[in-house]
Amino acid sequence: MVLVFQQSDTAGDSLPDDVVAAQLATSDIADRTVESTDAFVFGAGIVNERSGQATGESFAVITPFALLLIVGVLFVAYRDLFDVALGLLGTLLVLVWMGGFMGWAGIGVTQIIIAVPFLLVGLSIDYALHVVMRYREARADDPDRSPREAMRAGLAGVTVALAATTFTTAVGFTSNLVSSIASIRQFGLVSAFGIVSAFVVFAGLLPALKLELDGLLERLGFDRRKRAFGTGTSAVNRLLGVGATAARRVPVAIVLVALVVSAGGGYAATDIDTSINQVDFLPRDSPDWMDSLPGPLRPGDYELRENVVFLNDKFVQxxxxxxxxxxxxxxxxxxxxxxxxxxxxxxxxxxxxxxxxxxxxxxxxxxxxxxxxxxxxxxxxxxxxxxxxxxxxxxxxxxxxxxxxxxxxxxxxxxxxxxxxxxxxxxxxxxxxxxxGGSDTGTVTSEMRAVAASIEDGSDLTATATGQPVINELVQRELLTTLVETFLVTLGVIVSFLTVIFYRRYGTLSLGAVTMVPVVFALSWILGAMYLLGIPFNTETAIIASIAIGIGVDYAIHISERFVEELSDGGDPVAALETTLAGTGGALLASATTTAGGFGVLLFALVPSLQRFGLVTGSAIVFAFASSVVVLPSLLVLWWRYLGTDAAVDDSTAGTTGD
Incomplete structure (x- = not known):
């Protein structure tokens, strides 16, 4: 080994550009002058440069796949080119506003911030789907309605849910502001701003654009009446009806199974790994199938991981x-x-x-x-x-x-x-x-603390094990503690807010808490899945809780709000659930598919941390959807049977308990 020492007057964690450039130049010199093919140059600047390059190449590869997936699902859901274009235009506006806010706030792009655009794309698509599908349902329910009247009726049913979703989701992400880690605080702030932007765009601008566009097309002779996704007798409708069928037949069994699985996930979370291994963050070499991609998309070869493992094994650092x-x-x-x-x-x-x-x-x-x-x-x-x-x-x-x-x-x-x-x-x-190098920080901490305890034993001495590996481990453990604390605070704020909303609209004090139960279930499921998959809880996965809460509350509010609205129109609980899951459930299915798919394509990234983030986040969205359309309907039926008497719904529903 030959060591090259560099000097810099720049303070901070980031390396100056000239230091990075010198390390890259050293690597080029080694390639030209050292004949051995086993020679390599390693340094922090090279790691940063290659990792950034791998991240860029990863997004160059996966972005087309994500775009095709999202547009394909939207075409299936909307079955209309113009509605797809409107949804994508609104999404683009939200992303532009987010970028402008980051510029004004002086927030740079970090590996965690990269997740925000994916999140906002999913949430924007969700908002657009709800607005458009409720508008379509309103036109289908009364063919004599004008487009403006149908939009007014559709927004009357969905705007409150969107506003409640915006508030509760923003609260879920704003809870990250209590974190001691700056990048996580910035993630929460940027996410909250983007969520509010999505509400403004899709509850204010999109309806106006939709009316103007439909009016123009109808004057040109185009029929703008479309069926809402999930309604009718399609296979999607039958799939979404599973939750209503289970709620009618075995609601107690569904809730008990969900409760047992959630308890197991919560128990597993108490033993979830909080260690961090820096080697796991280094990019891997691209899989063989990527070698067949067109030249501009074909990623390079990365040997950083193999090089650092060799150094860790052979040399004292x-x-x-x-x-x-x-x-x-x-x-x-x-x-x-x-x-x-x-x-x-x-x-x-x-x-x-x-x-x-x-x-x-x-x-x-x-x-x-x-x-x-x-x-x-x-x-x-x-x-x-x-x-x-x-x-x-x-x-x-x-x-x-x-x-x-x-x-x-x-x-x-x-x-x-x-x-x-x-x-x-x-x-x-x-x-x-x-x-x-590359040792598990949890193991390091436990072993070195045992050594320190042996020094103290039977003496007046005090021995403390510290150092960067121990500090990293304690930070990860603190993250998990912070997650629990912020979740409890967030849960209290959201339940209180939903209680006020549902009481003012429907006279019920208990529905807000019932709505949050599947969100808690989904969060425990994802923590249990992380434990089973051996995925540690650290800085890269700490924001999963915010996403699980934010998305889960979004889905659950739409289901509960639509269910009580249908009840107030004189329906029985099961019929109200069927209508809810066909209409609102269809929008949620399309939204969950696009959002989970957008995060899921990160599995093709070259950077392992992005792969894990995509896997865990995509799974969290799937769990949130499943909990909202399978478990929540059974909870709502049980709520109506035993607690629904405090709901100020239409008199025609009085005494209805469901089967």
Whole structure:
């Protein structure tokens, strides 16, 4: 290995452009001058450059697939070119507004922010589908209605649901503002702005454009009456009717099964992995099938992962990310202090994550190492050490103050690196343990804390394991704790808001809480799925909760709002569910398919973190949809049977309990 050192006056986590350029130039020099095909150059700048390149190439490959999927589903749902164009135009406006807000707020593009456009595309399509499909239903219900009257009737039924969805979804994402991680706070802020923008565009602008366009086309002789997706006798209608059938026949069984599965998911979440492995974030080489893509779309070859694994396995690294510090505070001049440190070194050697040197011993630096190095070249220090080694094992075990004094006098810089003194008093000592690169941070933390505990045991010393690997692990655990806390706060705010809305509109105090139950179910399901798939909960997946809550509340509100609206028109619960799932459920199905598909194509990305994000987010959307159209109908039937008497619905529904 040849090491090249660079110097920069720029502070912060990001590398200056000239440093990155120099590393890339070094790689080019190595390619030209080193004959061995096994030679490579590795550095943080190269990792950043190649990772960014892999992300760009990933989106170049998957964007056409995502676009084809979304447009294809929209054509199936709308069966109308003009409505598809209107929906895409509104989506484009939302994305432009989001980009302008990011510019004004000084928020840059990060790997987490990349998820926001996917989210807003899905939410925009959802809003557009609900507006257009309710408009189509209104025209179909009364053929004598003018387009303007039909739009007014359609918006009357869906605008409140859209407004409630916007508020609750924005709250779900705004909860990220309490995070201690800046990128997650920015994600929440940008998402909330984009969600409000989607409401303004699709509840205000789209209806006006739709009326003007339909009026123009009808004057030209085109028939603009279209059937709403999911209505009629289509296979989609029969599929969506499964929830209503189950609610009619076995509602209690459906709720119990969902409850048991949710309890299992919640229990699994308590043991979900919170570790982070930097190697897992490096791009992989493209699969063979991508080699057949056209030239502009064909991705390059990436060997970063293989290179860093080789370095981690073969070389000791002294980077902050590869070291754990054990700080020992208290009476460090006690006779047995250095013996305890020697025993701790042996414990380190029995652990799995520290580096093992060619000598077979772990790479540990501390007071003993410095004392031995200084003694080897300074006779005075060697004599002081020998005189204070009562048992002859080479480790001083009495009058350690004199030993520390001698080392400080002979090599003050080295001594200050491992022994801390203040006002002539020795306060603390430090052990530095080299960790194998790519080690699981959870394992590192548990092993090094065990070593620290062995130093403390039976003494007045206090030993603390710290360092970047330990800090990373604690941050991930804090993220999970923050998730639980913010979810509870968000849940309370949303339930309170929905309670007020449903009480003002329908006189029921309990429907808001019932509406949120499937959202909680869906969140527990995705956490359980992450546990089963071995996907850790860390900074890349921490925003899943916001997406699961935001999308889940969106779907659930539309179902509950439409159900109670249909009841107020004099229908029985099962008939109201059938109408709800045929109309609103069809819009949700098209929305869920496009949103989950848009995130799902991230599975073809070259960056593993994007693949995991796409898998988990797509699964969260599928779970939210399934919970809303399968579990929520049964909950609504049970709610009507036992709690629906507090609902101020039409008198014609009084006494109806369903079958």
């Amino acid at each position: 002294s980077r902050d990310r590869s070291e754990v510090q054990i700080l020992v505070e208290g009476p460090v001049t006690s006779p047995d202090t250095l013996d305890r440190l020697a025993a701790a070194r042996e414990s380190v050697g029995e652990s799995s994550t520290p580096i093992t040197l060619a000598s077979g011993r772990p790479s540990v630096d501390g007071p003993l190492s410095v004392i031995r190095r200084v003694s080897a070249r300074n006779e005075t220090v060697a004599q002081v050490v020998a005189e204070r080694d009562a048992d002859g094992d080479g480790i001083p075990d009495r009058d350690l103050r004199a030993v520390y004094d001698a080392v400080y006098a002979a090599a003050p810089d080295e001594a200050a690196g491992v022994v801390y003194r203040e006002g002539g008093e020795y306060r603390a000592v430090r052990l530095s343990v080299a960790i194998r």
